[in-house]
Amino acid sequence: MERVVGTVVRGLRCPIINQGDSIEEIVVDSVLKASEAEGFNIHDKDIVTVTESIVARAQGNYATIDHIAKDVSSKYGEETVGVIFPILSRNRFAICLRGIAKGAKKIVLMLSYPSDEVGNHLVDLDMLDEKGVNPWTDVLTEQQFRELFGYKKHTFTGIDYIDYYKSLIEEYGVECEVIFSNNPKTILEYTKNVLTCDIHTRFRTKKILKANGGEKVYGLDDILTASIDGSGCNEAYGLLGSNKSTENSVKLFPRNCQPIVDNIQRMLKEKTGKQVEVMIYGDGAFKDPVGKIWELADPVVSPAYTAGLDGTPNEVKLKYLADNNFADLRGEELKQAISQYINKKDANLVGAMEAQGTTPRRLTDLIGSLSDLTSGSGDKGTPVIFIQGYFDNYTK
Secondary structure (H helix, E strand, C coil), X not given: CCCCCCCEEEEECCCXXXXXXXXXXXXXXXXXXXXXXXXXXXXXXXXXXXXXXXXXXXXXXXEEHHHHHHHHHHHHCCCCEEEECCCCCHHHHHHHHHHHHHCCCEEEEEECCCECCCCXXXXXXXXXXXXXXXXXXXXXXXXXXXXXXXXXXCCCCCCCHHHHHHHHHHCCCCEEEEEECCCHHHHXXXXXXXXXXXXXXXXXXXXXXXXXXXXXXXXXHHCCCCCCCCCCCCCCCCCCCCEEEECCEEXXXXXXXXXXXXHHHHHHXXXXXXXXXXXXXXXXXXXXXXXXXXXCCCCCCCCEECHXXXXXXXXXXXXXXXXXXXXXXXXXXXXHHHHHHHHCCCCCCCCCHHHCCXXXXXXXXXXXXXHHHHHCCCCCCXXXXXXXXXXXXXXX
């Protein structure tokens, strides 16, 4: 019978992961048990993805606000610290901010507006237009912001992040001044010592600050790059990619991940004889049309993946072929013509009209989004995703 199903995605349940567990053994065992229980076979080019959270849990990659505070204090001493461009998130930044505040003497908190880097809005764009405010040039104090826009709560969380972040800082007896600007150079009018908290624009921000008189300039990716008093750490990303664990601790982004995906691939090959691709994924890279939030709060979608997942798709658009190249064909004749075209397509279709409208994103970003949407962020209990048929096309 002709195959009628393409890509199949399964969320796999596995045990609750604790520090010291062998993540490789648990993932491989979960895949093999699911294959047996659900009656599917494992093939070459199948994909296993593992959420970064359980990798970091197995590694015990945690840090407390005291660890963060000690690193911040060692870098800034008694200086006033400009904390700029944080995202608005209780899960992603609030606990980090508590640690930063505990290690500082005074903080000038500079928030971007109308939204943070990943789309969490402090104020609607329409209100900026109504008030005649230009977010690219205008710098606002907290009082000016309140007079213009009042008190706005986040669409999803119901939190006024200005008050919330300020209260977290003042909880430690630290003086806090809040300003609003999208220009990194603004903070240098208040202090030359800056902790920039943006994620994907951090390299540009640090470069601008250093070129314009910044003295002690660090990013979240420079905090906890090494262990502090036995804490977890991340050599590449520091605090970036961390999540709230408790009110006093965070789980950091996993470290040294390449051996993990390579070992899982090797173990599956030994047990099944198949070359399965493996990746670790964090946030998917997609945007919510209602809340306007771009999901990617991690520094990368995938911190590690096997070699077969490198690159981008090389696909043609079926409807383009049907409407243009083979517009005079129908039925089986059309199917055969398109199949032959796909089988003979160029190895690199960049710029080809037949490829317009396809998605030229990296495979790991696409598969990471697929995995993140499948596993969700709540209580589904499926931190391992098994994907089949992803590399198939119309001819398979």
